[in-house]
Amino acid sequence: MTVYNVNLGIGWASSGVEYAQAYRSKVFSRMQIPARFIFSDLILADNIEELTHNLGFKDQDIIWLYNFFTDVKIAPTTYTLDEFKHAQHFEKRNVKSSVQSFADGKQVVHYWLPDENLKINxxxxxxxxxxxDYAEYVVDSQMVRREFYSYIRYVTEYLSAGNHVYARDFYNEDGSIAYHQFINGNEEIFELKDQIFYSKTELYAEMIRRLHLTKTDLVILDREDGKGLVSGQLWYQMHVPAKLGVVVHAEHYDKHYTNQDNILWNNYYEYQFTHADQxxxxxxxxxxxxxxxxxxxxSYQHQAPKVVAIPVxxxxKLMMMPYAKRQRHSLITASRLASEKHVDWLVKAVAEAKKSIPDVTLDIYGQGVQQKKLQxxxxxxxxxxxIKLKGQQDLATIYQHYAGYIAxxxxxxxxxxLMEAVGSGLPMIGFDVPYGNQTFIEPDQNGYRLPYQSDWSxxxxxxxxxxxxxKLFSDDQKAASFSQKSYELAKPYLDEKIAQKWQALVNEVTK
Structure with missing residues (x-):
């Protein structure tokens, strides 16, 4: 029995979907249930292992579409510069070099081979x-090739004028080519040893076939249908005899375009809801x-599928810290720095509150496209x-030093x-909106759930x-009682409680 968890990509500033999968990975590990996490995006700027490991995934649990058809493992970046130089036979070639250092702690070594009119960076x-982890080959100021490394070279890209990638070779461990990818605009062809696939969707379908799903397997769709890929429909067509589930990670409909007769589903879930019977x-x-x-x-689909509530x-454990020992009048928020998170409202609110609470502070954790705008x-x-932007950090032991959480x-x-904040005993501030704030903020018990209308200024x-x-920082005694209530609210979200919910679902759908 295996649980297959379906996603698209992953990055250093991942969304809640990837964090939800990481939590799930730990729960399944605790339950000793085999689980695999499938990623289908082309990820080359970083070794995918660095990104998945950063969130706590185990290397052996990762399936990446692009190396699925090779024998290369998901593994850390260990291929050394000396190995590269030896493979390039630099000792037999006329080579000059220089080193360029960057603020992120990486360096680029520039090799110039004048006899060959070649630069290798x-x-x-x-x-x-x-x-x-990366090497690029430049001839007459034109990049012609890029290579990517983990413990070996695993892919080479070939580029034409204008730095357009027209082909890639994906390798096996012994250096042989496992398959070719040819690119012409939006068209892709994948040539394996004895098969040709004329789209990424066809390649993905072959991956599903080779998983050899059984009746005791579960497929969980977190994200599907990426660039050049229609995978959601494939899973619906090809999952049998395994069971198929869908995780709804966000608000699933738009209430402004919903009435008694019609509903506007969130387009990420529309296909799944219209196929609820499957x-x-x-x-x-x-x-x-x-x-x-x-x-x-x-009401709208005339279907009654099984719907379960399992926190993502x-x-x-609860991160205990006496309220009196926390940094006084300090607030924390943590999210992607995206427009829909409205972190700019928090910045303005703290600046306004400072007029009444002179020592109030706000630390903003996370990364995203709004970072420069917020600064x-x-x-x-x-x-x-x-007010300080603190970047992306592991907050496990950080929350409990603050006096409040705000979103x-x-x-x-x-x-x-929000869950992590109540688990660290933080008083909470947020709007009365579905579903997180309504779950983790009990009005006047562990914080303030504020009235909200979208048409307000x-x-x-x-x-x-x-x-x-x-209001929160004007009454230390009340804030301390809010902190204790947050700890109480967090108890149902301890690992063993969530593991029990997953075990119940697994037992039910696999019988």
């Missing part, structure tokens, strides 16, 4: 071990969303002394950072947040 991934189970994160979805599927995250806003408000997101399917929304900050 090699990126050193790890200065201590001298491991490399879905063995849907997984949502909260009982509230479970009830809403069941009612809507019955869990807590290994400009902080600078324009002259709030650099009290301005107007919709969360669950809210992993930004000024009013900011003012609601600022007032809540002032």
């Amino acid at each position: 090699v990126r050193i991934y790890n200065l201590k071990t001298q491991a490399i 879905t063995d189970y849907f997984i949502v994160s909260t009982p509230a969303q479970k009830q809403v979805l069941k009612t809507q599927l019955a 995250g869990s807590l290994s 400009k806003l902080i600078d324009s408000l002259k709030a650099q002394d009290c 301005a997101s107007t919709s969360e399917g669950f809210g992993l950072s 930004e000024e009013r929304k900011v003012h609601e947040l600022a007032d809540a900050i002032v």
Whole structure:
């Protein structure tokens, strides 16, 4: 029996979907249930192992579409510069070199081979071990080839004028070519030893066939249908005899375009909902969303599939810290720095609250496209002394040092950072919106769940947040009681409790 978890890509600043899978991986490991995590995006800027390992996945649990048809393992970057130089026979060639250092701790060694009119630029991934992960070949100022390394060279790209990739070779461990990829605009052809596939979707279908799914296997769709790929429909067509489930990670419909007769599903889930009769189970994160979805599927699709509520995250333990020992009047928020998270409202709210609470601070954790914009806003408000962008960090032992958690997101399917915050005993501030805040904020018990209307002005929304900050930090005794209540709310999310929910689902759908 194996649980296959389906996704697209992963990065250093991953979304809640990837973090949810990472939590699930740990739970399945605890339950000794074999689980594999499938990624289908082409990931070459970094070794995919570095990205998955960063979130706590085990290398042997990762299936990457692009090396599935090779015997290369998911493994750390260990191929050394000396190995590269030896493979290139530099000792027999006229080679000059220089080194360029970068702020991220990496170096690029530039090799110039004048007799061959060739430049080779090699990126050193790890200065201590001298491991490399990338090499590019330049002729007459035109990059003609790129190579990518983990413990061996695993792929070579070939480029034409304008740095357009027109082909790739994917290798086996012994250096032989496992398959070719040919690219012409949006068209892709994959040539294996004895098979040719005329699209990424066809290649993906072959991967599913080679998984040899059994009736005791489970397939869990987290994300599907990426660039040049239609995988969701494939799983519906090809999963039998395995069971098929869908995780709903976000708000699943748009209430503004929903009435008694029609519903506008979230387009990420529309195919799955319209094929609810072919879905063995849907997984949502909260009982509230479970009830809403069941009612809507019955009303609009005339279907009654199994819908279960299993939190997408869990807590290994409660991170205990007496409230009196925390940094006074300090706030934390953690999310992708994306527009829908409305972190700019938090910046403005803290700047406003500072007029009443002079020592208030806000630390913003996470990365994203809004980072520069947020820093400009902080600078324009002259709030650099009290509001700081802290980047992407492991927050497991950080939350409990703060005096409160604040969020301005107007919709969360669950809210992993909210769960982690209550697990560290933080008083909470957020809007009264589905589903995360309604799950983790009990009004006047562990924080403030603020009124919200989408058509309110930004000024009013900011003012609601600022007032809540002032209210929280004007009564230390009440804030301390909020902290204790958060710890109580977190107990049902401990690992063993969530493991029991997964075990019950696995037992039921595999019988």
